[in-house]
Amino acid sequence: MLRFTLAAIALASAAPLLAETHTITPGEGAQERLQEALILAEPGDEIVLEAGRYALTDGLSLDVDNVTVRGAGMNESVIDFTNQQGAGEGLLVTSDGVTLRDFGIENAKGDGIKSKGADQIIYHAIRVEWTNGPDASNGAYGIYPVEASDILVQDSYVRGASDAGIYVGQSKNIIVRRNRVVENVAGIEIENSMGAEVTENLATRNTGGILVFDLPSLPQVGGRSVLVARNAVIDNNTDNFAPEGNIVASVPAGTGVMVMANTDVQVLDNALINNATSHVMLVAYAQDYEDERFQPLPANVVVRGNVYGSGGSAPDFPGGDAVVAALGGALPPVLSDGLHQNLALEDAVPMVSMGFTRRGQPVTEAKPEIIQPVVAGASPELPPITLPEGMEARLK
């Protein structure tokens, strides 16, 4: 294999070689065989992981454009990092046009799969799981594309991430759909990103279901234009198991959808059921920052067409019990710290405002107030996200 491929490279000239399929089997030497295939692949090649368990000691990486890595199914081809000794993630992708599909990654020591600066990447039917369930010693992110344009994450499953199951950061033009995210701190998190659709996902038994955040002092600041629609966000009441210091460590258990410091966010047509703090939460970034580009308040948020089940009965913040008692047993479905700008609450449900007048106020200074809905006309929807031509056709 190595000898052959080296010869192929030596012969490579201006004329591209035909795309090849490199089939990897589990067992002796899988670490070297798989990593070698990932390194020596040519653009257009497909690397096939035959069914079975691949017990690896070191993280993998891919840096060749337009390569497909395909397994026999998310539960059939499993890369097991339980005994990982090095690298910060299970698989690192740094090239464009990559398709990852139909395999699973278990118990990575750091992040599951990270793709950095990898444009036009597809994650399809991938499983990333920490098999012991919620645990602060699990890796941070399951599926982790960052600093890229044109990202598609679909039909995948992530469980046990100590930060976010699916985290898209500092990116543009993003679709996250039909995934299941279970027992992570954050199910799905869209952070410092422009143009994202998060649709038809099931987020359940996380600490928070779906988060839309913007943070200061990062290379890309100014998260905006995020649609959160037609998701089932149910029973997200798992105690927060994120290591302190991380921004998601501040997410209360029982959070459905949370919008922090983002602009143009639409929460439409979701089923929001049994999230014990709040189904929809709007908050400002509370910490100090030095970044002139940063806008710390959530702004231009539309909430419409959602189905609200029970919830808000056990808010996970200091003094929550007293607020609930004062309000007759549960918070209303929408909660704001009071600092949001231009909220269009177009559902006929009340909202509770904590009545803060400045960022970072302690909960003891809250002046909770129920605001009854005034349903006006429907706000216009965000322009749809369109992926580059031919990108989705790679899955055919």
Add this chain to the structure above:
Amino acid sequence: MIRPGWILAAASLALAGAIGARAVPPPVLVNDALIAGETLPRTLEDFGFFQDQAGRIPANRVVPYTLNTPLYSDGADKLRYIYLPEGTEMAADGEGLLKFPVGSAIIKTFAFGEGEDQRFIETRVLLHRTDGWLALPYRWNDDQSDTRLAVAGARIALTTPEGEEISYRVPNKNQCKQCHTKDGEVTPIGPKARNLSADWLADRVSAGHLGTMPQVAAHFPDWSAREDISDVNSLARAYLDVNCAHCHQPGSMASNSGLDLRWEQHDGQAVGIRKPPVAAGRGAGGYAVSIAPGNPDASIMVHRMSSIEPGVAMPELGKGTVDKDGLAVIRKWIAEMPAQ
């Protein structure tokens, strides 16, 4: 003044001696075509960087160098060389990385063990080809007689100078690129003018290997003499630049963290002072900021440098043991920062 006739005579004598008694081996020539070519050579020997199979005696125009502040690498001894093809020279670029001509190479051998027991583990080469730099790792065999290209890397059990038994990681070809990529291009990291000695640079100029003497305001401190250096800020910032900044700077592997540990970065928060983590996950260890001035024990930077656990440990690559000396300098640096 030696007359030309004498030189010719001496040369022909030497030639006769070489042919007759084979007392002088034929000179090893560096294989310029291989460096500039398109293949991935199978062995280090193919390049002809060394006169001997053991890789200890550099060939003509292969010049050793050292760095004032080196990368830790589990305390490995490192033998570093540059190679410049005949008729070429490097150019200075301020205090920064020397500009290498196409066809040049940078060679670094990693060794463990003292004196007679010293064993070469791997030799990494950077080849400057017309389409950019290529990084390749070569692994030495157990009896030190041969090397083999290790595109997929390797793990090797060895003992560090501190006496720790570790599973040493020879990086794979992609891992080479993870540290050596800036703005999408592979680049050398070490030979920056500010991390080389003025003497070495002056020697290169006089040898015709370097166009002009770089203008350097302050060279990095000599790490081996750190016990005698009182300027802990310079020590710490040089250490962070060399050990961390190849990833932690704009355009590099950890750019998304917002942490910029380059020597020339003067913004405190960018360097980590009171900077909250972004994507550190459990690597944050429960601490709120990268650097808590005056309090190393509450600083994520110290926490991650103190760990060897994947997912927590920093740097992520090239570290099987904690760098106690580096950690001590960073702790002192943070401890001496005014808390408010």
